[in-house]
Amino acid sequence: MANITMTVNGKSVSGEVEGRTLLVDFLRNDLRLTGTHVGCDTSQCGACTVHVDGIAVKSCTMLAAEADGADVSTIEGQANADGSLSAIQAAFQEHHGLQCGFCTPGMVMAAADLLKKNAKPTEAEVRHHLEGNICRCTGYHNIVKAIMAASGQDVSQLAAE
């Protein structure tokens, strides 16, 4: 067992973990931050996406001990300070970018990662960036639309309805 300390959504947290404990399990089980989901265990679906030191990471494929000392952001830390939805979150709701909601935290975290690096992505760039995030409900169109809308672009002409 190892003692680890990290910053999660701006708060310092610490815990004792086995060497094999995954970051996602530390977040979900130890910190009770259950918004980060496990969909595939194998880095394919992206439901577990969080940011570690500003980089999008699939937390089912990172050991908790590896995040010792890191600055971690999860879906629980994405809303505005007053509790209202962030621009990305609000765009997902406005453009019907979610149905069952299970992939949604990972989608929002992936979108935030993209828009940080590329403030005005093209549709193709959004789709390329989401290759590591799977959704089984929406067919992706409205997710793409939401992300482009969140970047301030006019989405009225996008084919997706």
Added chain:
Amino acid sequence: MPKDNGIGASSLRREDFRFLTGSGNYTDDINVHGQAYVAFARSNVANGKIISLDTSAAEGLDGVLAVFTGADFADVGGNPAGWLINSRDGEPMKEPKRPVLAHGKVRHVGDAYAAVVAETEEIARDAVELISANIEELPAVVDLKSALDNKHLVHDEIETNQCFDWGWIEDNREKTDQAIANAPHVTTLELVNNRLVPNAMEPRCSLADYNAGNDEYTLYTTSQNPHLTRLLISAFVMGIPENKLRVIAPDVGGGFGSKIYHYGEEALVLAASKKIGRPVKWTATRTESFLSDAHGRDHVTKIELACEKDGTFIAFRTETYANVGAYLSNFSTATPTFLHGTLMSGNYSVPNVYVNVKAVFTNTAPVDAYRGAGRPEATYSLERVIDKCARELGIDPLELRKKNFVKPDQFPYTTAVGLEYDTGNYDALVEKLRDLADLQGFDQRRKESEANGMLRGLGVNTYIEACGIAPSNLVGVLGSRVGLYDAATVRVNATGNISVMVGAHSHGQGHETAFPQVVAEMLGIDEGLIDIVHGDTSKIPFGMGSYGSRSLAVCGSAVVRATEKIINKAKKIASHMLEASEADIELKDGVFSVSGTDKAVSFGDVALKAYIPHNYPLEDIEPGLEESAFYDPANFTYPAGAYACEVEVEHNPLGVKGCGEAGAIGSPPSVVNAVVDALQSAGHNVTHIDMPVSPSRVWAAMNS
């Protein structure tokens, strides 16, 4: 001005806030103090005889609390099929027992034969690896047609791999055969509708908590229909009285059919919780989802279309081998039969239709309803053979369809396979499609593609779907062992806001937003005053859940009926408050008024009066304002489309049809039709490609 309240308002989904902020409450997010964890030992052979299981090492591992094997459940009931199908000769289908854990034999890769309960998930998994299983591998039955040779058996006790040999409608058989034998033109197509894995994003998860103090069980589980799950566990498998079992399905992360069914893992955690006296949880890995969730489709089909030289349809004849896998899942026998065979007339007026389905046991994961369930299989084979026929006759594929559509003046139209279509205008659908898809411009687009060295194809098709899966009288005649109504309770609280308890259960459909709109529309009040309660058998009326595009058509109709009762009672109370005749009371915009006067009382005041019944005619009216309704419609609804267009018709109180499954039904034949069209445009003699249409398959077809 768009509506901002009630039916038709483009209200933002209220469930989205919690999903977008990580505040959703899915089964795996729930932990109960003291819970232990289960891991399963699953077969890695498709067919095998269990010679011996040595669990001593697993039991001895530190942190292991209990180990279960099939022997522990030998006296427990099997997980049943919910639909009885009789073969053509009248023999009932074969129903071998589906045990909680495999006992004696394992019958598919992933078949669970033992389970370990331990302090942590990691210890449980470690312990599974310590189970020494001596399993003698036997030849596996996987091919549908050769399975019927019965050389090797999935279930020895039934002495055959055939579950049933079903004919629909058997009286049509002879005349359909004759019509095809005498027809001027017959198009034949053999195809495979490939097996697929539903793969909801949320893996299945079950958490059981047994309370010895009152002998009650609580089961949190990933279910589309908590009451149906409770019924199956109580009445068939575990024998737990229904009033001692509470089933809670919280937020559910997609289902697509795979979470309709009761699975052995649910029974196992219930039994384990009682045995160790602690809550017990199991969460599937994605690998387990692939191996143990009910799969979809898996038909091998030969379809024949007989017609006149001018393309007038004379007969459709279908022969399908349907894979049911190693065990019968709950709806597995209905899917390839009544959800498939009854739709084999499509959108067409055709006098002779006959469908033969042989359901076959194989050493593969069970197969059941998935996204559209049976209806995509019907649409795919029919719309593919029509396309092939059009090419053979040199007729435009859309014109051939139009020529044979049921016409608007023929409704209600009873098909040769026994359904009565309510309304429709399929010609209008096609014209709309021409417009939306700009079919006029296709030739030009094809030329442009060809100039760029690309092939371009156009695929069209129409579809019809029987949905709003419900009418109990009808499904009962057809073999269903359950009713398929739904239920709602509308509870007006004293301060005028409303809780609506519904039997439908959302796994992404947005019920929490849509159902309040129905009530708000009827009462003329703000939809924000209304909340939905769902997914907990201790809180909701006995409804049958969500699948088959039924939530709004069936459960929404129950909401309408219950709200009508609320209005009737509220009018009585209002008439007393206003000292007027009940017949003179009108409800508009949330206000009850006396017709032709300015005397009025608000809905909120009526609600308060119902719960503080001072100066209240208790001899005539009960206090309170809460009503329930069960709704069971007279027919399915029949949405139809070209690709996935929807049409509107009146049927249930809301006049709604289902659209949830349309995308899975209309799209596949269009895609394959288009690929074939593209290849034929370049002179490739390709008449069919099986799904999935992968690049390698297209390449192989082009080079064959």
